[in-house]
Amino acid sequence: MASRADWDAKHRVVEGLLPGPDPFLAEARPYLALAAVGPQCLRGVDVASGAGRHAVEMASWGIETLAVDYSDVALRIAASRAAAAGCGLATRCLDLEDPATDLGDGAYDLVSVFNYLHRPLVPALKRCVRPGGIVVYKTYTQEQRKFDAGPRNPAYLLHERELLELFAGFDHLVYREACESEATAALIARRP
Numbered sequence: 001m002a003s004r005a006d007w008d009a010k011h012r013v014v015e016g017l018l019p020g021p022d023p024f025l026a027e028a029r030p031y032l033a034l035a036a037v038g039p040q041c042l043r044g045v046d047v048a049s050g051a052g053r054h055a056v057e058m059a060s061w062g063i064e065t066l067a068v069d070y071s072d073v074a075l076r077i078a079a080s081r082a083a084a085a086g087c088g089l090a091t092r093c094l095d096l097e098d099p100a101t102d103l104g105d106g107a108y109d110l111v112s113v114f115n116y117l118h119r120p121l122v123p124a125l126k127r128c129v130r131p132g133g134i135v136v137y138k139t140y141t142q143e144q145r146k147f148d149a150g151p152r153n154p155a156y157l158l159h160e161r162e163l164l165e166l167f168a169g170f171d172h173l174v175y176r177e178a179c180e181s182e183a184t185a186a187l188i189a190r191r192p
């Protein structure tokens, strides 16, 4: 299991080679109109943000965005990427596996999670979405073990259709499972 120090080291190594956002994030954008309640700025949180490739993209859409991760190194990189892109980005260093972790209640119009799974966090994720707000979630499934790279630990791998079960009670707007160069499940859902 990777520790915080392992993640800091990984983030340091890839700092100069940062990929862009997963294109699935952009699929959530049209649904944000449904989340808007007024002229005020939309608020978003990117959970387990790493170096901020999704958080910075959200901020570039004009969303007041918070990047949350437990790697200070990753958050520092995210903040400097946002500055370079001319957008504001707030960061918070938080251990998402601490049972006391609270992301707030109805605080966000857009909640994104990419390439991270900690099942006990899901109730807090669901709670932090504003009614009418959107969650976009994409991560690996069990089938990823067919490939050489990526997580192996079942704790980090979704079962078939599990993402739909985890977000039961939400309106499921887009759902896909794929097993091509990697095995993933991807969901866009709205809190009723």
Ligand SMILES: C[S@@+](CC[C@H](N)C(=O)[O-])C[C@H]1O[C@@H](n2cnc3c(N)ncnc32)[C@H](O)[C@@H]1O
Pocket: 007, 008, 047, 048, 049, 050, 051, 052, 053, 054, 068, 069, 070, 071, 074, 094, 095, 096, 097, 098, 113, 114, 115, 116
């Ligand atoms: C595979 S990376 C994904 C990063 C980003 N979401 C992306 O897709 O580029 C997983 C991230 O989860 C963070 N992470 C792992 N365990 C964590 C924990 N307990 N609390 C907060 N962040 C954690 C790591 O620091 C790392 O940035």
